[in-house]
Amino acid sequence: MSTNDRFDALATDFAPGQEVRQGEGNIRGLMRGDVIPGRLVDFSHGDVDAFTPTPGSFELFSEAVSAGGRQAYTEYRGSADIRAELADKLARFTGVPVNAEDGTILTPGTQGALFLAVAAVVNQGDKVAIVQPDYFANRKLVQFFGGQVMPVAMDYMASQADAGLDLAQLRAAFEAGAKVFLFSNPNNPTGAVYSEREIKQIAALAKEFGVTIIADQLYSRLRYEGESYTHMRAAGLPDDQVVTIMGPSKTESLSGYRLGVAFGSPRVIARMEKLQAIVTLRAPGYNQAVLRCWFSEPAGWMDERIRLHQAIRDDLMTIFSEGGFACRTSQAGSYVFPKLPPLAVDLHDFVKLLRHQANVIVTPGTEFGPHPHSVRLNFSQDHAAATDAVRRLVEMANRYRTN
């Protein structure tokens, strides 16, 4: 592939957070009716002013700066002390031991971990099974390293009991030679959680075909009432076949520190460290210290955070339902992925209109696969502002509906 093609495939024009770089295009010509006034809500990411960072996080950063060189420079895979603390906590969380020395790496954000993990296992021509829909960077990462995406459908509207992964398609992808399966759980953008049955079947297939699994579990702590969760790494696969990626960036509103961690296969983690040495050297030294507050939040803090998010989710579901939008109930995390009614304008134009006319920013479904009728919302927002903005979204969809 030429360098131009390689970078064209990375197009970020509609990626979350990049909206300010878009031109207005022909938006004014398409506008139906007046502006719908309301406070700007940017659903492309969570609002860390509405949900503030974990108590004590800044103090940990501040202590790290005072500690000086010891914390400014660490091994490329991150501070040994912090890895040791983290390995204990992650072992308790996932129910399986974590190797602090050889099976853990700290990265700049979970994005950093994803990039390194994919680079470590995907080479020119390698086939990689990717869920549709799933996190927008997954397929781009595979393509960037010259891999071939093997799409696996997820019928997330079929039932709340399963995520809806097409396991026959997954088997077919493995049979066709896919050597890696990369997926997010809870699923981004739908908030679907894979059932125990699904995780066990994925594990059985991966075992049968010797497939390496990269499980992006970024949101696996923010689980709503009554939802159970099965960790991929606890499903009986050999440790060397699974890498789990997490981070305190979302649920804990610590995104501004950009921290992630990958743990599991020592073979993959060793490669990730070698690559990190030329990508960013290490996760920022002082920032690493903020990981100490992760899984050590004040009693009740996380429960309250989950409760508040669930209340927003429930209100949004009601508004979607009244507005005729089909939407799976998010089981974990803070994403919803409603399907819009049939529109007379193209999805990208609608998303731009929404921003210019209604002060609402959402991410088009096309970022997550072939989903030209859906949009993703991160509802980790001020409750009243979010419900008001979603009412404007419904009104906009009605204005631009096909007649």
Added chain:
Amino acid sequence: MSTNDRFDALATDFAPGQEVRQGEGNIRGLMRGDVIPGRLVDFSHGDVDAFTPTPGSFELFSEAVSAGGRQAYTEYRGSADIRAELADKLARFTGVPVNAEDGTILTPGTQGALFLAVAAVVNQGDKVAIVQPDYFANRKLVQFFGGQVMPVAMDYMASQADAGLDLAQLRAAFEAGAKVFLFSNPNNPTGAVYSEREIKQIAALAKEFGVTIIADQLYSRLRYEGESYTHMRAAGLPDDQVVTIMGPSKTESLSGYRLGVAFGSPRVIARMEKLQAIVTLRAPGYNQAVLRCWFSEPAGWMDERIRLHQAIRDDLMTIFSEGGFACRTSQAGSYVFPKLPPLAVDLHDFVKLLRHQANVIVTPGTEFGPHPHSVRLNFSQDHAAATDAVRRLVEMANRYRTN
């Protein structure tokens, strides 16, 4: 190349900062004489406890955390406000305008900028001219993207008037099809600064052959008395042919925040941003704010920092000279690259012995190219500890000398 080979080529076993991961190997069996006591000095990087971060840097970080979401999330290329401030300062520093909107990107460390810049211009099979010696990641980056390194020798011991780049070899590399020239100035590991004559000839050759230049100028602010400096981007090349990389990590002891900036060619910067979206998303949001103190240090602060480093450099040069080590006088930055006398042990063993027996950490010359008789020292250290450690290095070289 197989994935294994690709990652073997990234070996970090002897990379600076990774010493703690080395086993002892057969070191005890090789030891001549007793331990030489002395305080540990880690010359693999600067000591941010000896030279502390820019006054006001932590306060800027702290304000950014208070600012909340506005600073936690920025465009992938970094906060527009901070880019605008920076573009002005970098234009003044380099003498050529900087395009804040389309020609500037903030990255996690200068390493992040280097990675993205090389990825943006080097594809499978592309030839890239690389200086020997030069920063250890340069050739690894080229190899990782499947490029072919075209070595260009630098005779850094020939004269202090020029860096000593073999311009005939550079022309030959360009004639053979090299499309990129990547180099550090001041040179890492020697501290050599390219003369105006050399920079102008590099520019003329790049123009003739349409070569893109990536100029890593990380240390270009820390210049010793009487040294002049010519910025690559001010040498008359079209703006679209040069990308300059800098950062406040070294001279200013802000490494713990991991910040870098690349500026120049909008074509290359646009690609870098697309790639950053899948590598790390963005430089950590809060950390970006620390860039506001860069080029805005208190009056006299930088002069004093330069004076203190120069004093260390001068003392080390005296000790090297008395010990029979050939060493170029560093003109800028805080690296020296002395050549050791002939040793009876292999360089990697000597470097390990030095650590175990004399509490001195240095980086072997082989990290920077085919230089098996040299070591690199970052002398941004406590003055007395550094001179004492270098005396131990000289004594160790005498013990392990060939008889």
